């Protein structure tokens with residue numbers, strides 16, 4: 001059985017470094033190059049928006065950052081570590097302890113209550129449990145989900161799922177990755193959610209924050225922006 005080194009919890013505000021990062025799906029003529037040799041660097045604790053047309057490789061980049069996928073060429077390091085090179089167990093621990101991910105399709109476990117979904121990242125971490133539970137409760141209140149804790153995620157509306165997914169992602173330090181976090185929210189809730197994401201990212205021990213968005217209003221909130229087109233960095 002694979003074992004973990006236990007050395008996977010990152011220091012706050014990890015630096016992200018991509019060097020000729022590529023991800024191709026399939027082979028030959030039918031292969032799709034979702035990312036084509038992306039090179040970039042983020043400063044510690046910085047907040048980034050990633051924009052670009054549909055199919056330009058934004059979600060692919062986020063999956064690589066979250067160690068849910070591996071590059072087909074090039075290198076990606078977060079906090080100086082190349083997560084794709086680690087054992088599956090270390091990668092899983094990295095995801096549980098370090099990365100908060102808000103997926104484009106939420107990926108809540110629909111049969112579990114909202115409360116259990118948000119507690120999921122720290123199940124088995126008994127020592128930190130009480131602190132995390134307090135934080136989980138506070139986050140669910142902050143995203144307006146305080147009255148929904150026992151409800152199964154499967155019965156929630158799109159916007160409620162999105163807010164639940166956000167609370168789950170924010171439980172973890174220090175890397176927060178969000179794929180269209182306001183995509184299913186009305187304008188006013190979207191502004192509240194973005195305020196919350198940016199406040200928490202700035203207040204928690206300097207989170208590194210990456211937000212994918214189609215919304216120019218959301219992108220405009222970030223000093224740093226990456227614009228992708230056809231798997232390449234254009235700005």
Ligand SMILES: Nc1ncnc2c1ncn2[C@@H]1O[C@H](COP(=O)(O)OP(=O)(O)OP(=O)(O)O)[C@@H](O)[C@H]1O
Pocket residue numbers: 025026032033034052053054055056057058059060061104
């Ligand atoms: N698992 C996969 N198998 C085959 N092709 C894939 C896979 N995942 C992504 N792709 C392709 O890679 C390209 C980039 O996809 P990606 O999901 O990263 O785009 P995106 O910028 O997030 O788009 P959107 O704004 O629509 O979410 C697309 O052409 C997509 O069809």
Ligand SMILES: [Mg+2]
Pocket residue numbers: 058059060104179
């Ligand atoms: Mg996407």
